[in-house]
Amino acid sequence: MAASASLTLSQPALSRSSVPRHGTATQQPTSFSTLAIPSFSGLKSTITSSARATTHRQVSSTRRFVISNAAVETLEKTDTALVMRYNPKNPYWFNRDRFVLSAGHGCMLQYALLHLAGYDSVKEEDLKQFRQWGSRTPGHPENFETPGVEVTTGPLGQGIANAVGLALAEKHLAARYNKPDAEIVDHYTYCILGDGCQMEGIANEACSLAGHWGLGKLIALYDDNHISIDGDTEIAFTENVDQRFEALGWHIIWVKNGNTGYDEIRAAIKEAKSVTDKPTLIKLSNYMILKIQEKIVTTTIGFGSPNKANSYSVHGAALGAKEVDATRQNLGWPYEPFYVPDEVKKHWSRHTPDGAALEAQWNAKFAEYEKKYPEEAAELKSIATGVLPAGWEKALPTYTPETPGDATRNLSQTMLNALAPVLPGLIGGSADLASSNMTLMKMFGDFQKNTPEEHNVRFGVREHGMGAISNGIALHSPGFIPYCATFFVFTDYMRGAIRISALSEAGVIYVMTHDSIGLGEDGPTHQPVEHLASFRAMPNILMFRPADGNETAGAYKVAVESRKRPSILALSRQKLPNLPGTSIEGTAKGGYIITDNSTGNKPDVILIGTGSELEIAAKAADELRKEGKSIRVVSFVSWELFDEQSDEYKESVLPSSVTARVSIEAASTFGWGKLVGSEGKAIGIDKFGASAPAGKIYKEYGITVEAVVAAAKEVC
């Protein structure tokens, strides 16, 4: 902790994106400012008259949403100077404003502005390599490719939910660490979303929570252009969005000229900032009431293009050279492609010194803070840098076979409560199943509108929103350790967000209980079967199925350390014994021997189990050993971690010469073929579950000691 505050809290690029994925990934810091739009002289304020109109979309309470002219007039020049606070030369400055382009398909706008603002991550050549192999400018914004991009968007609705997570993170940290004499955490979260995001259920889930939590520093700009890929949104989207957001507890501002009304937009942001107890939705429209039909037209997609503006043909497809020329002419832009006029360069050049000054001021402030409040500063540093407090893992309990058995969901609660005092970044909760998922940290209260300093998050029955909000928290600062929970089967509801965790290197911990038919009476709608296989097939995610106390501790150890790879913990509802031979160290290797009575790495049979079925494998081994067989029992708690071990280690656990192998897992056998081989046997469940007491289903489905013993005799 000898490093200076400013250095430590700069979140260097390397901490976020240390391993380039493809090609030319030399890491350089970057930045962004989509909102500081200069009204440079070359841009004519043209309103295309071909704009199409809408019949069904109602504008309710128009009066209320139109921002007053007064607000525009009172806007001072200084306000327009720099709407967003960031430092282009250090995209990871801790207290920067966050920006999320939820409508990620418009990423060229973001890349171009990152470039103009002085971020080194997007050079002119990067812009020219748009969507090409190894470029920093992929087809959708990706935080792991392009410093300055906060989160990974493209799949609609994810971005706005990430933004809710980013704003939650800010509100939480501000409540925990700000002091009357030192406002050390203080930034806004901006988000641009379109009609597509608005239609997605995940957006409604996340925005309902944002309203509930009163995230006053979340400012969402809704690009209401009324066009989606299939045409006018009127064919599928005629609800009253303003009214819905009002119902969700948001403040709504309607900007009449969303195309070129820069002063209006600035005034709207000013108004949004003045509303501190509600998130704000700024609806960007093109206010053009067609007198005859009383219709209202919104922003214009493809604004400036004389022939294609306001039609779905500019949504996904390129304009084409001819229409690009026509658009340039229409907008009065005489320059060559990629040429930036000096006037524009000069206008944008101030962002570099301004940003550096902002960070320097903040660093000085933090240095003060650190002197006055060393403990708080150390905690905040841990969260801001991702450096975990030394020795944190000693908080994890270990178990012996004599320790009374327990459900792994209860053991998970023990871990969370053991870690809560030692990991300042631990925050999370459940989708209305806290008392089933066992996720409450008892030393903390609920994160709520008026108690944002607390750590237990109540997500309601909103799994998809929960996952994406957790991604936002994880990507706010590398030392955040967000966890979220539901029944394992309901990962189906949040898989879109879980995949983004994996892709965008967000180290969320998914606490997924009720992990098999072992949950019993709730029946097949609630019993996962294919879910383990489905996540073992997903890249960059750790799928754990711990068998007892030591393995649950081990899974938490690896999961907490894995800040760039999410973890899923599949946990039992039912009580399980603590088994001989399990360990934290073994768990960290993914697959390991728990008991073995063979010699020379040549057992008669290898029995492989995971989670609640490791006990069955162990009992079967006892039976078989009584009959004189040499049996090795292997726990396969995480396939991904085992895959990463050395060939020697793998051979020491699963010698290729021993083809007599039996696996048992109360789940789909899909994928086990590779481990048990063509000579071995995989015992599992390749159909849906049933509603009955757990013991009865296990028996009827053949997940039993007898089945393992019989299979072992067959294969050897």
Place this chain on the structure above:
Amino acid sequence: MAASASLTLSQPALSRSSVPRHGTATQQPTSFSTLAIPSFSGLKSTITSSARATTHRQVSSTRRFVISNAAVETLEKTDTALVMRYNPKNPYWFNRDRFVLSAGHGCMLQYALLHLAGYDSVKEEDLKQFRQWGSRTPGHPENFETPGVEVTTGPLGQGIANAVGLALAEKHLAARYNKPDAEIVDHYTYCILGDGCQMEGIANEACSLAGHWGLGKLIALYDDNHISIDGDTEIAFTENVDQRFEALGWHIIWVKNGNTGYDEIRAAIKEAKSVTDKPTLIKLSNYMILKIQEKIVTTTIGFGSPNKANSYSVHGAALGAKEVDATRQNLGWPYEPFYVPDEVKKHWSRHTPDGAALEAQWNAKFAEYEKKYPEEAAELKSIATGVLPAGWEKALPTYTPETPGDATRNLSQTMLNALAPVLPGLIGGSADLASSNMTLMKMFGDFQKNTPEEHNVRFGVREHGMGAISNGIALHSPGFIPYCATFFVFTDYMRGAIRISALSEAGVIYVMTHDSIGLGEDGPTHQPVEHLASFRAMPNILMFRPADGNETAGAYKVAVESRKRPSILALSRQKLPNLPGTSIEGTAKGGYIITDNSTGNKPDVILIGTGSELEIAAKAADELRKEGKSIRVVSFVSWELFDEQSDEYKESVLPSSVTARVSIEAASTFGWGKLVGSEGKAIGIDKFGASAPAGKIYKEYGITVEAVVAAAKEVC
């Protein structure tokens, strides 16, 4: 078509649930009527004073939502006699009202009422076997276990979205088949949903569409009891639900006494039926304004239980014997468990003759209709019974290697347009990607509020809602063939609904295009990798990855025939050639030889490919054959279908003596180990994709002819 109309249209139980899953499943017809609640004398109208109150929940426009006393007063006795129209002795009567318990965890209510109403599927002994092995009364309502249950619910939000699908189906059929002199399709869809359903994004998606489509015969009863598993919904759900539904275009009715206000509820349903252009949400509350705080209490969870009512402890856990006794005493119910007093029996007994009469009347009406409109009647019969028109499959085109190549997404469009004229039950569309998924049937217009007779459905960007709505359509009538579409990667957004398709035997066809890195520039957020494996692991679903025209036709043939098993078609964005040896018949076997220059079932190497990589396997075979090798090329278009073939057939395709096998698929290799064995090699992609032109990514990721040739030489 010689069978009488009444027989044919009764949708016999066998057509829905022919294969019992567990134990005692003797199939008998059944029925349901939760809304015809008798106010029998034993039930005291008690209002518990321990009811907790809410601060944040606002009731807007109270005046508007309170139903007038006048409506209650004018309610005639005949209206209360039978609110729902059904025939307990034939749960599959075509024109029955549909009921969905979206809050599926309350299924004992449904089972008890099915029993009282005279459905044979739920006998007294079934009620006693609640949640036990082999019973008709599982832990959540399951259509495939319990005749009288329309859809499978439990995972929250699915049911209300299914109800939207059921109501869509009715509106569509009514518009197509009703005549001025014969209203042959005319039923309501009722749904009970709770706070949990309301929080789920899928519910907002589906309800937004219901409002957009103006589904006037959808009546949802919102059990606003203000308690979810984690406690008072105030901890996570403070939005204004009334206002949100108003924004979605629904009619809202607020029933003040949702606990015991039977007349109020009946009046509300009457009012809902009078609003024909909007779906109705009836909010069931317990109107008790606490004068001091101006708080409003909603319905009472656990109503009647003196000590546990209105608390989360009655949400999931059983009351316990003591509290059950106390509740009986509180409600003035002196009888033994499972005893039904004669008075109650008598009250309910009328449902059997009434239901039989309703069906008989309708059958007579349909017989008339059939005489006057034989063509329409034949079509409707096909939809109502699931008997496909003879020879429909002849409409599918076939291809030769000389036919110019095309993307399988375009070939899919060809199939849909070839099938549209011959399959009366075909209806579907895309989640705002119709022009990318190629799903428009050109002979039809859009299903919209004022054109409900049309077949192209515009779902907007609402994948999860789309899947669940499609399930509702499929389960409305066995001859409906709903399809729905998005990019394959976005199955992640709708997996909850897809799993319910598989579990509930809803034969939805999922048209999933852009099925690999082959989509190119959109990058890793849009490129599926693990999705094929994830669905191959899911029970009761067919995962197809066709390689060309014949295989796309073959996939459609099987998918259309599979009315009790959903199908997913993974289709390419990029153009593919028509390959020698592919066929509809081969596709129906799941895996088959397309070319082979070996003799005696002993090729040097077997190359296995799917979809766009089958071409690569075929080209590699050409190379290897030039070098004198005997090479078999196998298409593995559907693993599930191959698994169902005889051992002889499997051995003829993949002889166990030939261990030199190479597979190639631009997706996760997870699961391929079983097919290629420990001696073989699986070529695939075990990481995320990248943004670049497709050809470039294929090359960089090693999905090439060269890689297959090299691997083949390695293994043999």
